[in-house]
Amino acid sequence: MTDSRFNPRRRLALRQGLAAGAMLAAPAIVRAQSQKIRLGFWPIAGGIPLYAGIETGLFKRAGLEVEAVKFASAQQVVEAMIAGRIEGSANGTASAALGLGEITSPGLCKIFAANPSNATLLLDEILVAKDSPYKTLADLKGKRIGCGPGIQNVTLAKVIFEKNGYADVKPVELPVGQHVAALAAGQLDAVYTLEPTGTVGRLNGTCRALEYGVISRYVLGNASLPWFGGSASLTSAFLSSSPELSKRFIAAYGQAIDMVRKDPVKVRPFLKGYTSIDDQLAREVPLPGFTLYNEFKPADIEAFQKFFDVFHDRKLFARRVPVADMLYRG
Numbered sequence: 001m002t003d004s005r006f007n008p009r010r011r012l013a014l015r016q017g018l019a020a021g022a023m024l025a026a027p028a029i030v031r032a033q034s035q036k037i038r039l040g041f042w043p044i045a046g047g048i049p050l051y052a053g054i055e056t057g058l059f060k061r062a063g064l065e066v067e068a069v070k071f072a073s074a075q076q077v078v079e080a081m082i083a084g085r086i087e088g089s090a091n092g093t094a095s096a097a098l099g100l101g102e103i104t105s106p107g108l109c110k111i112f113a114a115n116p117s118n119a120t121l122l123l124d125e126i127l128v129a130k131d132s133p134y135k136t137l138a139d140l141k142g143k144r145i146g147c148g149p150g151i152q153n154v155t156l157a158k159v160i161f162e163k164n165g166y167a168d169v170k171p172v173e174l175p176v177g178q179h180v181a182a183l184a185a186g187q188l189d190a191v192y193t194l195e196p197t198g199t200v201g202r203l204n205g206t207c208r209a210l211e212y213g214v215i216s217r218y219v220l221g222n223a224s225l226p227w228f229g230g231s232a233s234l235t236s237a238f239l240s241s242s243p244e245l246s247k248r249f250i251a252a253y254g255q256a257i258d259m260v261r262k263d264p265v266k267v268r269p270f271l272k273g274y275t276s277i278d279d280q281l282a283r284e285v286p287l288p289g290f291t292l293y294n295e296f297k298p299a300d301i302e303a304f305q306k307f308f309d310v311f312h313d314r315k316l317f318a319r320r321v322p323v324a325d326m327l328y329r330g
Contacts, residue, residue, distance in 0.1 A: 035242060036065045037249055038086040039232075040077035043070055043275040044176070045196060046092020046115050046123075046230045046288045051270040053256035062252040064245075068274065072175075073149050074098075081109060081235050088234035091115050091290065095231045096152035099308050099321045109233040110328035112250050112293045113257060114304070116226030119213030122286040123229065125198045126160070126210045128190045129183045137164035137211060143189035146182055147171040151316060152229070156215055157192040159310065163218040177276055183207050194229075196277055196285035203284065220306055228291070228304045234328070250293075250328070257290045293328040301327070 041047040050068050053059045059066040069086055071077045074094035078101040080086045089098065091113055101108045117123035128134050134143075140161065147157035150173075157171040171192070174182060179191045184206040191197070192214065201207025211217075215227040232253065239246045260267050264287050271277040277285060291300060304323040311317040 035245060036067055037088070037238075037245070038067045038069050039088050039090050040069045040071050040080050040086045040093065041090035041274070042072075042074050042077065042092050042094075044092045044194065045271055045275065045277065045285055047090040047274065048260055048267055048271060048287065049113070049232070049253055049256035049290065050090040051274045052259055052267040053253060055270045056256075056259070056267075058256055058259070059249075059252055062248055062255075064249055064252055066249070070274070074152070075100075075150050078108075081233075084235075084237065086235075087238040089232060091232040091288070092230040093232070094150060094152040095228055095304075095307070096155070096311055097150065098231055098233055098326070099311065099317060100151065102321050102326060103318050107236050109235045109326070110239060111231045111233045111326050112328040113232040113253065114228040114291050114296075115230040116228055116289045116291050116300070117213070118216040118226055119223040121226070121289040122198075122212050123195050123288055124156075124192070124215045124227065125195065125212045126190055126192055126214055127179065127183060127198055127201055127207045128210050129186070130201075130206055130208050132189065134190065134210060137161065137214075138166075140164070140190050141166040144187070145169050145171050146174050146179060146188040146191035146193075148176045148179075148193060149173045151311070153192065155311060155314060155316060156219060160192055160214050160218045180204070180207055195288075196275075196281055199281060199285045203281065215307075219310060220303060225303045225306075226289075226291070226300055227307060228300070229307075230288070239328075247330075254292055257292065260287060260290065294330060296327065 039050055041050055074097035077089050077093050078097045082105045147153045154171050158169055161169040176197055179193045179197050180201045182188045198209045213223050216225045217223040234246055268282045271282045301324055308321050308323055312320045
C-alpha cells in the first residue's frame with residue numbers, strides 16, 4: 001500500500017494548492033490597502049469633513065477610496081457598523097448611538113473626532129413659532145414639544161424640559177427636516193432641534209430660537225462646557241484588519257477638518273447634495289466645531305463622560321460606558 005503522503009499526484013496537488021493560495025494571499029493584501037472605506041452619515045452639517053474630503057479630491061490624493069453612505073438616523077449608521085456593512089461613521093453621528101452600539105457589541109468602534117458645541121458653538125436649540133407668546137423654556141410647561149428621532153434626541157429633550165419645570169414631557173419624534181413646518185402649522189409649540197433648523201426658520205420668517213446651547217446649560221450644567229453630541233469613528237474590526245489604511249484615512253480626515261476650520265467659504269457649498277441645505281442656507285448655517293482624537297483635553301473627556309452618564313443614570317445604557325476607552329489613540 002502506497003503512503004498517500006508521498007503520492008506524486010497528491011504532492012502535485014499540494015504544490016498547486018499552495019501556489020494558488022499564495023496567489024490569492026497577495027491580492028488580499030493589495031485589496032486591504034485599496035479597500036473602499038464606507039462611512040455612514042446622517043445628512044446634517046456635522047458631516048462636512050466627509051463631504052469636503054470627497055468633493056475636493058483630498059481622499060483620492062491620499063490614495064483612498066472613500067464612499068459616503070447616507071442613513072435616515074444615527075441608529076441606522078450604528079446598526080450598519082455592527083453588521084459590517086460600513087467601516088465607520090462621519091461626524092454628526094449621535095455619540096449616544098455609538099455608546100449604545102458599544103453596549104450591544106463591545107469594542108465596536110473607536111472615536112477619532114467629535115463635534116463640540118455649547119452656547120457659543122451653535123448647534124442645539126429650542127425653537128418656537130415666530131409669533132408665539134413664549135419667552136422662556138418654563139413657559140412651555142404642558143405644551144406640545146417635538147424633537148428629532150432616536151434615543152439621544154428624546155432623552156436630551158426630556159432632561160432640558162425637566163430642568164425647566166416640565167417633568168412629564170413626552171416629546172414627539174419627528175425628522176429634523178419637518179421641525180420648521182410642524183411649528184409653522186401649529187402642530188407643535190416648540191422643538192428641541194439642531195442647526196440648520198433654526199437658520200431655516202429664521203430665513204423663511206416662520207420660527208425663532210428661544211435658547212441656544214441647551215445641552216451644555218441644562219444637561220451638563222454649564223453653558224460653556226463642550227457637548228460632544230456627534231462623533232466620527234472607525235470600527236475596531238477595520239482598525240485591526242487594515243491598520244495602515246486606517247491611519248492614512250484618519251490623517252486625511254484630519255486634513256479635511258483643517259480645511260473646514262481654515263476655509264469655511266470653500267467647503268460650505270459641499271453641504272448641498274449631501275444634505276437638504278440649499279445654496280442660500282449653506283452660506284448662513286453655523287458650521288460645527290471639531291475635536292480630533294489628539295486634541296482632547298482631560299476636561300473635554302470629563303464633559304463627554306458626563307454626557308454619556310446621563311444615559312446610564314436613566315437606565316438607557318445597561319452599563320456605564322467609559323468614553324476614554326472608546327477614543328482612538330493613534
